[in-house]
Structure formats: structure tokens, C-alpha cells
Amino acid sequence: MGRYVVRRLLVSIPTLIVISFVIYAILALAPIDPLSQFGADPRIPPEARENIRRALGLDQPWPIRYVKWMTAMFTGNFGVSFMSHSPVSELIKQRLPNTLAVVGVAELVGIAIGIPIGMISAIKRYSIFDHVGTTFAFMGFSVPTFFTGLLLIILFGIKLRWFPFIYDSTLQIHDLNSLTQQIRQSIMPITVLGLFNVATIARYVRAEMLEHLPLDYVRTARGKGLRERFVVLRHVLRNSLIPVVTLVALGIPAVFAGAIVTEQVFRVPGIGDLLVNSIGTGDIPVVATVVFIFAVLVVLVNLVADLLYAVLDPRIRYT
């Protein structure tokens, strides 16, 4: 097991280097330009633009910039944002809590609600609960988040005025009042994202459970006289969770990467918002770093998921 993990980690190093190169190459070749912000503004004359370009190091060819960025990265220096002149790590540190508070909670909500719904739907197949759950799930992943987001804003933010739709990232939770405020301001984005997560997870769990319920080992378990609850939870659910683990595991990097659309719609200053704005402004150090961290997480989480398979299914062994 230990050797397997080490081997996997070693293999991932060249993978990540290739990924980082591809990311940087795409960014360098893409028509994004940190100076495009100035537009046709005549107050920024061409020489000034050339100066700014030089100060940002953009006069060097991109392979050199890549090597510099990569070597700095190994020493833990993520570079300095073109736009804000502050370290990229600082920006990520500012935004991660917001992303975790919204996207992370939505992921948890998805798991906490999705698994039971899927389970009950499978056991009580074709019951009213199942029909309602299925309809709800289909709606959840068919309707895009920007649409549900706007719908919620118009309904609860503007018509009913129940919840604020401008996220306040300066809010500090220190008492009940501020906690309520935090819940009120994050309930809409969490609902939007949670709806999608619940739907996906519920569908997976339901499908997997249905596949396992008629199998021989389930009949054997029942035949042994085990209580139904025990059969479902201990045997069926455990075996059905393997694809769900993959699903959830792959969702974790997405939690850190934030939810690009939802964060924009609700003005949640998370990582997704940072990423999309940085792409828009051509802030290459920020984009490259965020995407690279995302890649690292995907590689790590895949490893963790593989290890979890072994826990869930004793037949799987890694040597």
C-alpha cells in the first residue's frame, strides 16, 4: 500500500509538469492581454503600454517566463498578480474561505441529502417519493445554475426581500446575529449549487442501489434473517457507494476551484470569481496558479479515491 502510494505520487510529478506547461502555453498563446483593460483609452499612450508590458516581464518570450514561474513555484512562490500587485497566494487565501463557505457547504448538502434520497427512491421504487425525487433530480441537473440563481434573486432577493443578493465577504461570524446574517446571505447560492449536487448524487445512488438490490448476496443476507435496515445500509449501500465516491472525490477539486457562474451571479468573491475575472483581465500569474492548484488537487483526489475503493471493497488491493 505504502509503496503504491509513493509510486503513484512519483508518477504524478511528470504529469503535473506537463499539465503546467500546457496551461502556461495556452495562456501565453491565447489572445488575452493584461493591457486590454485599458482599451482604446487615449490617456494610456503606446509607450506607457510598452513600459507596463516590460514591468510585468511580458517582453520576455513565454518559455522563459514559464521556466521562471515554474521554478518560483517550487520554492512556494506563486508570483505576483499583474492587476493587484499583491502575491497570488494572498489572493487565494482571501478567497478560499468564501468558496468553502458556499461551494463546500453545497457539496456537503449534496451528500447529506442526495444519498438518503437516492436510497429511499431505490428501496421504494415507483412510490410517490420516488417519482417526486426523480422529477426534482431531473430539474436539478437540467436547469443551469445561472438560471436558478437569477430566479432565486428575483423571487427572494427582490420581490420578497428575504435574503440579500450581494454577498458581504467582510462579515465576521462572532455571535448568533452575524451567524444568521451569514446563513441569510449564503442560503441562495448554497441552494442553487446544492440543488445540482443533490440531484446528481441522488440519481447515482438510486441507479447503483437498484443494480445491487436484486443480486444474490442481498438475497443471502435477507435469507440469513438479517434485518432489512442492516441489509440495506451494511451491504447494498456500501457496495453502491463506489461510483459515488468517485463522483464526490472528483467534486472536491471543484469545491476549491469554486463555482464560476454561481459566484458571479451572487457576487461571492470566491476562487471561481477570481479565476474568471483574472482570465478576463489577462492576469496570467493568477490564472496559471489557480488552474495548476486545481490540477494538483485532481491528481491527489484521484489517488485518495483509489485508496477509498480498497476500503469499501476488500477485494481491491493495491501493491
Added chain:
Amino acid sequence: MTAVLALAACTQQTPAGASPSAAASAAAKRGAGGDLKILYWQAPTILNRHQATGTKDADASRLITEPLASFGKDGLPVANGLAAEIPTAANGGVSADFTTVTWKLRTGVKWSDGTPFTADDVVATFTYQCDEKSAASTIDRCEGVKSVTAKDANTAVVTYKEPQPFYYQWGVGDAGTILQKAQYANCLGAKAKDCAADQKPIGTGPYKVREFKAGDVVTYDLNENFRDPNKPFFKSVTFKGGGDATSAARAAFQTGDVDYAWNLQVEATVLKPMAQQSSTATLTTVYGSSVERILINFSNPDPALGDNRGEPGTKHPFFSDKAVRRALAMATDRNSVAEQLYGGGLSGKASCNILTAPEPMNSKNTDGLDICKFDLNAANAELDKAGWVKGSDGVRAKGPVKLKILYQTTVNPVRQKTQDIMKANWEKVGFQVELKSVPAGTFFTNTSPDGANHFWSDVEMFTNSGDPDPTSYFVGWTTKQMTGKANNWQFGNYHRYSNPDLDAVVDSLRKETDQKKRNDLAIKANDILVSDVVVIPLINRTFATSGVSKSLKGVDPTPWDSEMWNIADWTK
């Protein structure tokens, strides 16, 4: 006490000054208001004005740091900044040859950290801003400035290399921000690009930064050291960024969640009813020199030319014929665009001038021009007369040359609708029009072949604006500024237009010191560009289009300065 006296003095100096708000502030007390909520749908990323990449940054920095003086509505300075009075030729502040400007600074002004403000700070700002290595985005203000020196602790002298008719170029208005010498001592030259001070500059303005989250929100507290003991009114300010213009408009007009919502670029059909029905806020606008225009290419953008494509010296196959340009202008229906897309004065009005402000420079001669009137028959007649014959496909041609136009602009709903209106009319008189839209980021990049700078199409459309003094604006049409490969498409004359008459007018504008004659020259330059149909002006767009809470008083935007120029005077 001295500060109060100085303020009184300056109000006399400039009648256009903040006299109504001064009256309002007499009743108001410092910090009596609560939190002022400002919403920008673009988030500020840096708080040093000289490193700003957009209005969002410039405006967010204006609460903290100030220029020597602001630009008022008429384009003339208002002494609400660090200067005690506005130097003019009459009061001896400006030398007779227009090369030196002597600024008398307010005495007793303190930075928010309690240290005194002196002329040394002004000098240090010049050193920082005008060093090429600092890569300041405001470096154009340094052009032609020889030096800024401190005559004594309260007098700063700006010296221009040659007579500068626009002697308020350096130190005034949005880009005239004065930084603290001590804080920026370690940020000079190459060190400017990762300077921590840019996140939390120390200023002399009414507010100081409590917390700044780049790309998200700035929170400010009032500056206890602000020179006017009665200001500012608000205890704190929250300057939130991000999201989109439509929901920002909702936050101002429908829920009243914010006191000030910036730049509400929302479709007129949506914005108009929202603003009219609002019980919480009003739409505040001001007109300046922003003009949405259609540029005509004088070079040949044919890809077959290879390396020579669109280079200065090539000739456009049909726009080199003035009759074709005139016909295009006559088939341009700017009134419909203004009415349908800009809400008939809500966010823009039709204009046939390329220079619309300051008012004394706004030409009255263009209204009567035939090319400024939408008239399809006249356009057809013009083309008939010039020998462009309609083919069986309805497209006019002369020999092998067909009137096929590629029309590019940025991706933007209003612009795409404008394109549709233009296309429909232009095709009626025998042009064939192909539309193209490019994402703004790509469009405004000098290296992009799809961009405005390359201008590898026949016409293109965007908005541009000028300074209170239009010299640098008109330089963008001179022969020397023709853009092309040789200058990596960095020069301003995207048209590759060359006209000795215009060059001469611009040269005189550079030298002329008599204001009346300058106005005439500016009008002349405008008239040349319009009547020669180098550019087809469409819409004079509002400079500020902001949603302002009905309870908020003192908001009075000027087209020449930051919308936050007088935030010290805002009250509730």
C-alpha cells in the same frame, strides 16, 4: 483654521466650486452618517491611482488619495484638493510663457497617519509617476513635464519643457493623485510592480482603508486627520465590486440595498422603467466627451496584400473615394440608435461631432451638414453621381471594385443592435455589409489581428473620449500617428488617415495659448474630421450613468474627473 480660510479663499477663486455642497456640509457633522454603500460591478484590484487599470481602481483610490485640484463640469479646475488656490495667468500662478505653474498648497494638511503633507510629497509623486520603470498607467500626464520642484514646504512648481497651453495636465483631476513620499520611498522604479503600499495607500483624502480585498471589496473608515473638521459625513464606506450591471441596477432602484451603483450599462428598455418606477434611487448622468463612433479605414485591409495588409501607404479600394464615405454617412441613422438603444437621452444622445465637450469647443457647424442628416435618397444620389452602379444583386460596383464592407466592433448587445440598424440602411443604398464582433479583451489589443488597432476591416465602431484639453485627442488623427507594423500597431491613428490640413490645425493647437483661438482650432479639427468623413460620430454617451440613492446628497459628477471627486461633500 488655516485650512478653513484656504477653503473660503478657493471658493472665491473658482465660482464653479462646491458652493452648494459647502452649504450642505455646514449642517452636517463629521461621522454623523453611518456606512455609505457603493456598488461597482467591476471590482477594484489596486488602490494606487498611478497603477490603476480601470475606472474601478481610480474611483476606489479617490476616497483615499487626492490630486492638487479636481476638474469641474466646465473642464476647469476646482480647488477641492491639496492646492489652496488654482494658479491662473491672472493671479500669477502661471508664467506668461505658459511653462511654469506655481501651486500654492494648503497648509496644515496631514496624511491619515498624522504626518504633515508638504511639497516634497508632490515632488516625490512626480518622481514615482514619471519614471518609466514605475510603469505608471498615468504616465501620459508626464509628457512634456520637465520637472516638479518644491520652492518651499507649501509651494510646488511644475515646469513644462515648452509652452503648455494645457498647464493643468500634471497634478489635476483623476490622474493627478498625490502619494505620500515616505510610503512610496521603497516603491520607485522596478520595485513599483510589487509594492505593498498599492494595497493600502496612505492619503490625505476623506477616508482611509480599513481592509482591502483585491477584486472584491474595499472598506474605509473616515480619516480623522482630514483637513475639514466637518467632513466627511459618513463614518465608513463599503465599496463592493463584482457581479453584473443589471443586478447592480436592481440593488439601487428596486431593493435600495446600495446608496450608489456605478455605470449602469443596462439596456435602455430595461433601465428606463426601472429608474422611473424606483422609490429608492434616481439615475444620475452627465455628458462629456465620450462618443460612440464609426471609424473608416483609409488603408487597404485586403488579406491578399500579405505583409502589406492595412499598412500606411496602401489605399482603400473604395473609401478613398470621398463620395462613398459621404454616402455611408448619409445612410447612417444615428437618431434611431439614440432613441431605441440609448433610451433617447438616458445613456446617450445623437451627435454628429467627434468632439462634444467642453461646451465652447462643441462645434455648431456640423448640424447643417448634409452628411449629418439621415437621408437614403441623398446617399443613393451621391453614389450614382460618383459612378457606383447597382448590380443585379443590389450591390454597387465600379469596375471590379464592389462596395463590400466588413464592419467590426466588440461583443456587446447594444453594439450588435447598432450594427443591425446600420447594416439594414447601408444595404438599402447598395453596400453589402458583413458584421463581425470580437470580445472586448481581444478587440482592444494592439497585437490582435482582430483588434481595433490593426483595423483589418473596412469600418469599425467603439467609444473614445478626450481630456478637457483636446490636443492629445486630435493627435490620434495626425499623419505621424498612423498605426502599422513599424510601430507594432501602437499608434493612435487607426484609420491611417493623412491630411496636412488637420496636421496643421493640431500643430497650432499644441502652441496656441489664447483660449478663444484654441476653441476655434478644436472646432476646426472636429469639422475637418466630420466633413471629410474620416469618422462618423454616432452617440454622445453619458460619462456617468449611476444609480444614486434618493437620500444621498451632494453627488455631482463631472465628465472630466472621477465620479468620486467630491465624495467628501456627500451627505444624507
